[in-house]
Amino acid sequence: MTTRHYDVVVLGTGPAGEGAAMNAAKAGKRVAVIEASPRVGGSCTHLGTIPSKALRHAVKEIIAFNTNPMFRDIGEPRWFSFPKVLDRANRVIDQQVLGRTEYYARNRIDVYFGRGRFKDAHTIEVNTYEKGPEELVADKVVIATGSRPYHPANIDFTHPRIYCSDSILTLSHTPRSLIIYGAGVIGCEYASIFCGLGVRVELINPGKKLLSFLDDEITDALSYHLRDGGILIRHNETFEKVEGSDRDVTVTMASGKKLRADALLFCNGRSGNTEKLGLENIGLETNSRGQLAVNDTYQTAVENVYAAGDVIGWPSLASAAYDQGRSVAANMLGLEGGHFISEVPTGIYTIPEISSIGKTESELTAEKVPYEVGRAFFKNTARAQITGEAVGMLKLLFHRETLEILGIHCFGDQASEIVHIGQAIMKQPGELNSLKYFLNTTFNYPTMAEAYRVAALNGFNRVF
Template identity: 70%
Template sequence: MGVKNYDVVVLGSGPAGEGAAINAVKLGKRVAVIEMAPMLGGNCTHLGTIPSKALRNSVKQIITFNTNPMFREIGEPRWFSFPNVLRSAEKVIGKQVKSRTSYYARNRVDIYFGRGSFVDANTIEVIERNGSVERLHTEKVVIATGSHPYRPADIDFNHSRIYDSDTILKLKHTPRRLIIYGAGVIGCEYASIFSGLGVKVDLIDTRDKLLSFLDTEISDALSYHLRNIGVMVRHDEEYSKVEAFDDGVVMHLRSGKKVKGDALLWANGRSGNTQGLGLENIGLEANSRGQLEVDQNYRTKVESVYAAGDVIGWPSLASAAFDQGRSASGNASSEDEWRFVDDVPTGIYTIPEISSLGKTEKELTDAKIPYEVGRAYFSAMARAQISNEPVGMLKILFHVETLEILGIHCFGDQASEIIHIGQAIMNQPGEGNTLRYFVNTTFNYPTMAETYRVAALDGLNRLF
């Protein structure tokens, strides 16, 4: 067995792995990527971000068709099965794999399909899918192996009616009633998706409010709209046991309640993919959630080994993972300074969307920072009225004295796009970050971008 030499070896081809590999090549390094799955793209492309968002888009179109009066002239509302709707997502996955494969080929990155593990800090052994074994010697390693759904031992995930956020994409029928355990981002997104398909959803939340990291007003709006579309949200509940039968699932809650459904989607936490990497051979240990600790340069406690993406925990977003991977390989490849990714906008693809950046009202209040609020309601915006998307709001938090923008929170259609206008201004140096930018800038009309002008004027009107 020969040894092949590389400057950087990347474990995993998801967003963090791709960012790391392509950036290292641009910096003149010889790079190899090891991917355990038979195709490139990682869980983001095949099991997470891409399929769930493609699925959401299809469901949103169905909701529009079934609720818009203009389409009622065509015929009665239509019912669509989950497997049929899922087919559109599968087409997107194929396109994404093709694109991502071309990136590696164009940049001459060597790809090994198989399981990689550490022999020592500079040697990776790869057992390829065809059974052959390769050894790669490398100066630096970037671990970007992602994460998987947490599975408690007392729940039978082999049962045909019990799913997690990976296996739910293999659902072959449309349940009449679905139990979703865990009301984090994934749980709330799938609650929106299935409710949009006419499924009765019980969303079991182990906390006292939905997505507590959000601004309270936005969290409350999400709760209202989920309930408005028929989702039964149950707060402060934990399961005691789950019974699965041929015809359904019963979840017993510690409060004494029993919740029945045709299927269960477990969406309560994820763990880093660090098992089988041979970390013990380099003196590296993952925490109880399978995650690796890194410093501001994305370096682990082993000098030649870096990590990025879901495998390091927060914020566990594809958007951040790309940049974390770039920074990790940048630090591994160059003496230049590469940023620590901490200004990440939140994008939650419920129906409607949620996106936020910066401080919440509670954080500013607790810090005793004098702030004021500017709001623009979508129901009053011409573009939202034209597109028949009146639900939502843009909320700007700004400093009373300097008018510095401190936080932006958006709930409604295209929120994840709208947020980036504010992000660009918040990142301006010095006095460039000010609410007055939105008052003194002409926006196209009608657009959703002009919500910033409306919100800014609303905020200035509150000053005295």
Template identity: 70%
Template sequence: MAVYNYDVVVLGSGPAGEGAAMNAAKHGRKVAVVEASPAVGGHATHLGTIPSKALRYAVKQIINYNTNPMFRTIGDPRWFPFPEVLKSAEKVLHKQVASRTSYYARNRVDVFFGRGSFADENTIEVVSHSGAVEKLIGKEIIIATGSRPYRPADVDFNHPRIYDSDTILRLSHTPRTMIIYGAGVIGSEYASIFCGLGVKVDLINNRDRLLSFLDDEISDALSYHLRNNAVLIRHNEEYEKVEGSGNSVLLHLKSGKKVKADAFLWCNGRTGNTDGLGLENIGLKANGRGQLSVDENYRTQVPNVYAVGDVIGWPSLASAAFDQGRSAAGNIVSNDAWRFVDDVPTGIYTIPEISSLGKTERELTEEKVPYEVGQAFFKNMARAQISNEPVGMLKLLFHRDTLEVLGIHCFGDQASEIVHIGQAIMNQKGEANTMKYFVNTTFNYPTMAEAYRVAALDGLNRLF
């Protein structure tokens, strides 16, 4: 058995593991990364963030072609099979793997492909795909093993018509009808994707509204546009059983309803990838969802073992995971990269997309904060009219007295990009974080960024 010594050993090469490995390596630490899959990138690159967003972009192009009158001069609206659309996503995946592989080589980080587990608090045993065993001894260990879809035992995921958010990327046909169980971020995103391909979607939600953590107005807008695209949303429903037959799936709901479709997609919950890590050998125990508890430095109860990314739960976003990994490594190398990651914008890639940061109207009302609202509707923006993307709005919430920006909520094309302008202002101190910035700054015209000026003027005009 080969034995190697390192300053830092990172388990997982997704965004969290990459952020940790790169930061430690750039500050002179000898770093090893253990990756269970045959290629680096983690779930975000291979099964989650990258393929689903690339798939969404391809579907958005199809919608544009089929609905924009300009394209009728070159052809009629077309139906595109799902496997063909998926090919574009696969191209992006390969490019991402190539880029990320080069990062590890350039920074002299050793990558071990195989399954790693704790022998003790400083020793990781790696069983490679060929069966060979190697031992990595690390002064510090960072767990960044990510998560996977939660699979209830009473749902037969071996049935060829029953999928989760990982296996749906292997769908080899285009169903006419689909049931999506779970109307969280992933379920809502896939509802947008499949209805954009002309699939009749039933979206089953076990709560009373979509994405209840969003501002109510934004949540309502999403519901409207999904329904406007023939998605049937069923609120306050829970499954009793899922019954797969030859070429269809029958969903039995506890309310007594039955819903039948060509395919069934489970999008209800995720589980941290902590089983098989040998946590019992170092005195750690994951919770019922496979997640680990950490302190504000991302350190577990074992002083030299850290955990970052989906494996610690909230917010379970690739963007936050990278920063958490970088922060954990920053704590190890004692540089200024350490911070507790809590200013994370929400990015939801439905069609149209959603992004938000800060307080919602409901939260400010409950906290009795005197706030005002400024809005810019995309249908009135020159850039949105030019790009034929009139759906959406930018909504700013600000303190009536100090004019401090308290919340940013955006629904529409490029929302996940637009939100970062406001985020930069919210992170400023004192008078720099006020609505005055937006009215006293010259924005390029026509741009979507000028929506901030329009929204700020709208809000300030409401003051008396």
């Protein structure tokens, strides 16, 4: 067995692993990464963020073609199968893998394809797919192995009609009906995707409302538009039993209801990929979902071992994971820029999409902050009228006295892009974070960004 020495070894090549490896390599360290899959990119690239967003974009284009009267000169509305739109996602995945492979080569980072396992806190054995076992000795180790869908023991995920958010990407046909259990971000996004393909969708939510961490007005808008698209949402429902047959899937609810559909997509939580890492050999323990605890520098209970990304839990977003990885490298190597990632914008790619940052109305009310609201409805903006994307709004929450921006909530086309304009202002120090910026700044016309000026005027008029 060959033994190789590195300054830093990173387990996982998703956003967190990539961020840590690249930052360490830029600092002149000798770095290796270990990837359990045959290609780099992690679940984000192959099973999560990239394929679901590529699917969503393709479906959104189909909806636009089928609902815009202008296209009737070209032809009648068309039906597209799930495998057809999945082809587009696979092409994007291939492009992402190629780019990321080049990053590692350009930065002279050694990549080992195989499963890594701790022998001790500094030694990792990798059973590589091509060369067999190799031993890596490292001064610092970063665990960035990501997560996978949670599989309850009483559901048979080997059944051909029962899927999780990973296996749904192997679906080789388009079901006529689909039950989605779990109405979190992933469940809501896939509900939008399949509904856009003409599938009859039932969305089962174990909670009281969809995406309760969002501002109430945004949540209400999402619920309305999902229902308006034909999705049946059932709140406060939990499953008792799932039975699959040759013809359908039956989900028996604790309430006594029996729901039937061609297929079931179960997406109610995720578990950290830690069970095969040999953590017992270094004295590390995980919680019930396989996640690791870290301090504010992303250091675990073992001094030289750090962790980042989905494997540590919140916020389980690719955007945050990449920044966490970069911060890990900065913290453990004494570089500038090491900080705990706490202010993370949400980006939810339903149809229409959602993005927000900062406080919600409920939070500000509970904290007794004297706030006011400014709104801009997209249906009243010229750019949205031109593009035909009139659904949605931009909502600004600001302090009544100081005019400080406290929260930004956006629902509609390009929401995940629009929110970053406000985010930049919120990050400014002191009086620079103010509603006055949007009042006194000239925006291109017509643009979606102009909604900030409209919302600021709307809010300002409530105060003065």
